[in-house]
Amino acid sequence: MSAIKKFFTVLIALSFGLSVQSFAQFQSDSEVKRNFDRDIADANQAVRTIQSVAQADSLLDVINNIPAKYSDNTSFLDRVMHPNTVRSTVQNLRDLAQVTRERIRRIEQQGENVTVLEQRISELSDSVSDSNEELQRLREQLNQATRARNVNAARARDFSDALRERDEFILQLIDSVFVAYSRVDLASLSAAERRQVALELDPENVFGHIESVIANNVDFLNTHTQLSSEDFLRLYSVQAEFKRMWDNLGSRLSELYVDTDRSARVRAISREIDGWGSTIDNAVWQSVAASFSQREIEMQSFSSAASFNAALNSFLNTAIERAREGGSEEEYARYQQFANVWNNDVKSSWQEYLIDAGLMSYRDFVAIDQQVSEWKVLAQPQSYAFMIYLGLALVIIIVLTILYLKEKGRAKA
Amino acid sequence: MITKSKFRIFGNLFVGLALLFTGACATLTITDVDFSEPMESVLEVSSNGMVQDVEKGLKFNILPIQQEETGEGNRVTIEEIRIIRGQKGHYFIIAPGFKNVYVFSANNGELVLDNTIKIDENGVANPAFNQRDTYIQLIDGTSRAFNLTHEGLRN
Known part of the structure; x- marks a missing residue:
């Protein structure tokens, strides 16, 4: 067919x-x-x-x-x-499409990084909020217990643990923000591409979480004025870490957010972090000063790391000068009083945070340790045995002198 | 009285002039030139009948061809023409509705009609030229194709 x-x-x-x-x-x-x-x-x-x-x-x-x-x-x-030719024309077109594809892939990748970041921030921010609520509850329980003059050590320990947990959440949040934004390779993007990535970012999510962390911390400081110096110093190191992160991240976000309002918001957050820093700074030095005065250690007033360091040096110099005139029980007791605070509080509990927060250096601690050691040597009272031996020697000398004079008189006679 | 020496001078002068004249009239010819354009040009006809192919540098008035085809030589009745140059250098011209393809050769600022090839008594509605190795192919948008040379329909 x-x-x-x-x-x-x-x-x-x-x-x-x-x-x-x-x-x-x-x-x-x-x-x-x-x-x-x-x-x-x-x-x-x-x-x-x-x-x-x-x-x-x-x-x-x-x-x-x-x-x-x-x-x-x-x-x-x-x-x-x-x-x-057909081949060259199609190849040119293919190259253009592939370059465009790569550019979009990069932008999408940056967007994905940012999305992951936002989710992480959101989770951690929720954890911080939960932690804040837990702290508030524990604090109230602790206050009630204190008022009843029945300090519950277990509750105090719970409060301290919850506070530490909250700080860890904040530091994790900082790490997440920093690591995620580090992956956003802004240098490789053109201005137009940066604008595109900026559009992908939810400003409320990113800025909102950062602002809420700052606001929560400031609020926490204002409502928890009775924390220990160690707690305050730990919060100070958290703020210092947050500021370090923001100093790096803020400039990157400024590059990203060409939009004026967003740039203004980046600057506003910088100011809020500085305000947080001032609040924690005041709280820390008031608490540290209180720790010394409660132990009847009278130092010059201080309100900053520099003035704290100066006050310590001045106090020790005065003590050493005084001790040079002669050690005594009283001087040694004064030394012990200071050494107790210095060794048991400052060095064992505060040193880590003071150094982390950049308030003091290891060299500062070594210098003060040397002064404390010198004071210890000079402050020690002279030994009783030495006095007894000295008295006995005097008695022997007197007895021998009397015997000698008697013998001499007898010989004349 | 022409002396022998004068005769010799005139003789040499004559030979020199003859050689000069012969050299001036010699022509240089290049053979096997391929004039074929790879693709036809579709040119719009202006209100006064002018067509211009800017890319190929060709410009002329279409009215004489229109008059030959339709008898109307005063006003423009066609909108576009299709033109392609064949391998031998002839221009093949047609317009939608024409019954014939007009074959011209270029000569000293003129297009001289070499041949008129009858295609369809009813006119070709949608003509288009394709360049082929040794001929021009005319298609009409249907299943028909006509193979043309400057001499006519190719057998």
Whole structure:
């Protein structure tokens, strides 16, 4: 059947004569060229409007199919487009699409980093809030117990543990913010791409969490004025870590947020962190000063790391000068009083946080340790045995002198 | 009285002039030139009948061809023409609705009609030229194709 059909087809074709062909409908070369130009123009337009890697991939499929679509006309098109060719034209288009795809992939990757960051911040921020509520509850229980003059040591320990847990959440939050934003490689993005990434960021989520951490901390400090110096110093080191992170991150966000309002907000957060720093600074030095005065150690007043260091040095210099005039029980007791605070509080509990927060250095501690040691040596009272031996020696000398004088008188007589 | 020496001088002068004249009239011919354009040009006809192919540097008035085809030579009745140059350098021209393809050769600032090739008594509605190796292919948007040379339909 098909052989007969083929025969008739050939017969009909021949019937048109040799000059007239009747195979499939003929196509105009100029039409082929117009179609090719249109396909290339469409693909070029599509490259400019790609918004996702998936779109880029499907466009690349379309571009890669163009040579096959025009395989019958490649030689003609190459000649018409000289010096360009179908291959070079499609390759240029493919390169452009791939560059665009890579750019979008990078932007999407940055966006994903930021999304992960936002989720992490959100989780940690919730944890900090929960922790704050737990602290408040424990604090109230502790206050009630104190008022009842029945200090519950277990509750005090719970409070302290909860406080430490809260600080760890904040530090984790800081780490998350810092690490996630470090992955946002702003240097590799153009201004337009930065704007695109900035659009991906939810400012309320990023800024909101950072602001809430600051506000929570300031609020916490204002409502928990009776914390120990160690607690305050630990909070100080948290603030210092947060500030270090923000000093790095804030400038990166300023680069990212070309929008004026967002830049203004970045600056506002910097001011809030400074305010948080002032609050914790006041609280720390008041608490540290109270710790010394409660132990009847009278030092010059201080309200900063520098003045605290100066007050310590001044106090020790005065003590050493006084001790040089002679050690005594009283002087030694004064030394012991100070050494107790210095060794048991400052060095064992505060040193880590003072150094972490950049308030004091190891060199400061070594210098003060040397002064304390010198004071100890000078403050020690002279030994009783020495006094007894000295008294006995005097008695012996007097006895011997009397015996000598008596013997001499007897000899004269 | 022409002396022998004068005769010799005139003789030499004649030979020199003859050589000079012969050299000035010598022609340089390059053979096997391929004039074929890879693709037809579709040119819009202006209100006064002018067509121009800016890319190929060709410009002429279409009214004489229109008059030849339709008898109307005063006003423009066609909107576009299709033109392609064949391998031998002839221009093949047609417009939608024309019954014939007009074959011209370029000569000293003129297009000289070499041949008129009858295609369809009812006119070709959607003509288009394709360049082929040794001929020009005319298609009409249907299943028909006509193979043309400057001499006519190719057998």
